[in-house]
Amino acid sequence: MEMINKGTGSEKESRPATPQPHFIRNIIAADFESNKFGGRVHTRFPPEPNGYLHIGHAKSICLNFGLAAENNGLCNLRFDDTNPTKEEQEFVESIIEDVRWLGFDWGDRKYYASDYFEKLYEYAVQLIRKGKAFVCDLSPAEIREYRGTLTEPGRESPFRNRSSDENLDLFQRMRAGDFEDGSRVLRARINMASPNLNMRDPVIYRILHAEHHRTGAKWCIYPMYDFTHGLSDSIEGVTHSICTLEFEDHRPLYDWFLDELGVYHPQQIEFARLNLTYTVMSKRKLSGLVADGHVTGWNDPRMPTLSGLRRRGYTPEAIRSFCERIGVAKRDSMVDMALLEHCLREDLNRRALRVMGVLRPLRVVIENYPEGRVEELEAINNPEDPAMGTRQVPFSRVIYIERDDFREDPPKKFFRLGPGREVRLRYAYFIKCVDVVKDEQTGEILELRCTYDPDTKGGYAPDGRKVRGTLHWVSAAHALKAEVRLYDSLFLKPNPAEESGESGFTDCLNPNSLEILEMCYLEQTLAGAAPDRFYQFERQGYFCVDPFDSSPDAPVFNRTVPLRDTWAKIQQAQKKP
Ligand code: ATP
Ligand code: MG
Secondary structure (H helix, E strand, O other): OEEEOOOOOOOOOOOOOOOOOOHHHHHHHHHHHHOOOOOOOEEEEOOOOOOOOEHHHHHHHHHHHHHHHHOOOEEEEEEOOOOOOOOOHHHHHHHHHHHHHHOOOOOOOEEEHHHHHHHHHHHHHHHHHOOOEEEEOOOHHHHHHHOOOOOOOOOOOOOOOOOHHHHHHHHHHHHHOOOOOOOOEEEEOOOOOOOOHHHOOOEEEEEOOOOEOOOEOOOOEEEOHHHHHHHHHHHOOOOEEEEEHHHHHHHHHHHHHHHHHOOOOOEEEEEOOOOEOOOOOOHHHHHHHHHOOOOOOOOOOOOOEHHHHHHHOOOHHHHHHHHHHHOOOOOOEEEOHHHHHHHHHHHHHHHOEEEOEEOOEEEEEEOOOOOOOOEEEEEEOOOOOHHHOEEEEEEOOEEEEEHHHEOOOOOOOOOOEOOOOEEEEOOOOEEEEEEEEEOOOOOOEEEEEEEEEHHHOOOOOOOOOOOOOEEOOEEHHHOEEEEEEEEOOOEOOOOHHHOOOOOHHHHHEOOOOEEEEEEEEEOHHHOOOOOOOOEEEOOOEEEEEOOOOOOOOOOEEEEEEEOOOHHHHHHHHHHOO
């Protein structure tokens, strides 16, 4: 599989994604030219409500709604709800919420394939009358056996030559509930010798005595996907029916139904589905992760679902930009997760409020700073956007800094704090470490004693002396205590779906995909933070409030994505010979 890894350069250099030509845009342009659909562009996004939408669906959503929008066309939302045993109202609602959140609008065109059940039944009757469909009594296993293989033709069902009248009667009785599940099916009568297995008399209706989430017990026969899909497109007047590559071999069948019935004929176009590194993208696998408790739910922030990404702090803008940037092609490829994160950082960099938050606190007492004194220091809200203004941050004698920002024995190129060293506190003063207080038993560092230079307010020394490190900090007396959840990729292997260990793809789950830090000290500004706000904790990454688990008394923040860590890079470079 080809690897796509574009645009992981500096956020500042890259521009917002501008529409690139691709083969579907070209097809639509050509159709305008030839007036194929009378200058109309009408697409649809057709999810099956059997799970939550994931980032792969976002590609399809952006493509379908995007193509409609850029051509003054329409895009429908259609639930492909023909499988009552796997579908639920919960999924319908989550899909509606997710597509809206991504920024798309279907107007009054929210449809359900189940709305067409009566119409589809009539179409099936028409096929029977034409001698193009028959009721088959073979068992599912027999049907499979008769089907043949890629190299051998199939065999015709012994029921293939039933009269129209007999077929009509049996089909009517299938609908009336006279037969058990699996005892009979309605099949298209096409060609058992076709090199395309999909054309070997495919099943178009099956008996299933199951309650449907919308039609209840009204039906006990349900149409199959291939039959339903093209006819639904036709009923809705869709022009370009865009689907993923695995349906390419189904296109002759799509066309066959429409042609045999002589109805309006949309054009099916296939494109390559999105695959992303370090995650899985099939609803079956994702629902397995939920069911087996590997994640807390469909909206776990580690999931590639839209609800998970939203909870993690992804923005619709970042996802749309990603979907534009990956392009649309005919060939399967694997996109690097780093590209998705790049698009996210690019967007958050523009809009996130900068704050200071200490995740792994180390107490620092500034010995020469007067007890009880508090200074309000001015801090910049977003250097990318002066309009976001400034805020006041309190400074006092006892502060917290990041444990990682101190080393008793600083290695080469470590420019942060160490015994006897001087660093700058962001927006505040230079401080110098004069003593290290340790637990006598364990040797653990309990606090640092420092002094500050009152002449360095704002971070510059009048005598021109320089310091190389600037640390973030939070005043102890003013800090907001919070839980912070750090996420890493859910899988350790770039392509988990390819892993075939004992339990398949779950073998390479990352045991450290979630790290919970319970005692973090954050800047006061974050008290009462709204879930739809985006923050950059300086030097740490982008964060947001967890919309479900956070409360004013016990705030919980999710790390959306880290900033790139220059120190990690230096360490890596040092490891190399
Ligand atoms: P999954 O394989 O995740 O179960 P699906 O194809 O069964 O997905 P549907 O609900 O049928 O899920 O998908 C709705 C639409 O989204 C379809 O048109 C499908 O082709 C498209 N789609 C699904 N997965 C992807 C993907 N990874 N990349 C692009 N489009 C996708
Ligand atoms: Mg599907």
